[in-house]
Amino acid sequence: MIHVENLTKYYGDYAAVRDVCFDVEKGKVVGFLGPNGAGKSTTMRILTGYLTATSGKASIDGKDVFRDAIEARRRIGYLPESNPLYSEMRVDEYLRFRGGLKGMTGRETKNRIGYVVDRCWLGDVRRQLIGTLSKGFRQRVGLADALIGNPPVLILDEPTVGLDPSQIRETRKLIKELGREHTVLLSTHILPEVEMTCDSMIIIHQGKVAAQGTLDEVRKQHQGKTLEDVFVQITGAVD
């Protein structure tokens, strides 16, 4: 569903992403792991068309993200790391705008809003201004926006950051459920999150893929260590 081949991105002389290759199969939830600044957000931004790559290929559902950008973007629901929203709009107003922006008719959007509002527990705040919402609710609005077009692929950049423990648990449960209908690529640096929600994982370090495979495969490759030990071994080569 997501195909990335030799993706490289330079910011001036600094290589944020180097020769990254991976594939995500349909219906899988894949954790995209790595320390801060490893190139997770950059890779996701390239996949969603916000940035261009210096070289390499990437495609979503067979649509090249550079050549066939609009079609590729149509297949992605994206939740950016900072989750920017229009604070002066109301929640359902915002979702209606986003639905229209994704090319849905008024009727489709209306039906779909009913569904995503249910799914993301937004029923009580539908008429509230986004600017007055708490961080947790804002995150849910961002998720609802990613879901509104019913895209086959969801790209979620740190979806649980800044949430309280019960919200984190709810969000993880939701992502696991979404994994049944959508292909999900989610970035995080919280290991238990990967263990709880993901089928397989990709560890990225200093712009390179350091390990990838299903959770068991990765454990096996590293002599049955816990994921935390694997992660520290790969990324924390300080001592």
Next chain:
Amino acid sequence: MRPTLSLIRREFTAYFLSPIAYVVLTVFLLGTGVLYWQAVELLTERGPRGVEYPMSVILGDGGEKINFPVFWLVFLFVPPLLTMRLFAEERATGTMEMLMTSPVKDWQIVFAKFVACFAFYLLMWLPTILYLPILMDLKATFDLTAWTPFAYVLVGGLAVAVLGVLMMPFGWVGRGFLIALVGAAIAAVGAYLHCAKDSQHVVTLSAGIDPWPVLTSYIGVIAAGVMFLGLGLFVSSLVRGQMIAALISITLSVPLILPVLWMPGLDPSWWVSKGLSYITVPYHFEKDFTRGVLDTRHLVFYLSAGLLFLFLTVRSVESQRR
């Protein structure tokens, strides 16, 4: 098409969610209102004093009493204030990322934002139409015995249009607008047929003062708006801060507006003043538009500059996908 409409609607309604729009509307209406009052004063003056072209009091040099382009000093600030937030705010809050990862082309984003600010600009001018019956000394004579089928078409169309407009505040915005448009079209056809085919007319309009300069003034104002709004939009796409966008576009508008202040003192055969006369917008209005002259040089200048700025804006947005 649908994404573009959705964007236009959001950008347009966003104007009414910020205080800036109301401030601009108020200042603009105060400015034109004072000048309108001035024009009426001159029109009703006894004796040999008076005014030949009422529109030149408003858009030209302000008539004998003021003799200063008051309107253009206000106008210098209006388009920059309308365009400053369009891109700068999105960049500052990060919502640009949401916009650019949506399945819309870059030119659609630019086009939608331009249409939204242009629509607001037209809306800003709309109330000034109320001044026109007096500035043109418009008289309507009714002859209710002259009803013909065409007159019924005209009145029926008007009724449908009014119905459509009345529907809009009650949550039927799109449908109401469509009905109003259809009604207006029917009314226009009816009016044309009634005017051309019938010998007697229900309403006869006659203007005591030539209405042509009024029409050319409005054409000029709309075309100049394209240029100034395009400039503001381009500047807004380059910077992050709204205030900075406004200040830069005001600064860039200065050479297009302010030379009119010192132009009377320049030797008109000097090449500098010739050059200035090509680009100074208030000068174009003073000499041509408000006197009923439709000089295509000015129109071509405004529209091509506006298109150039829109093109540059698209390029600037594209270049943000580094």
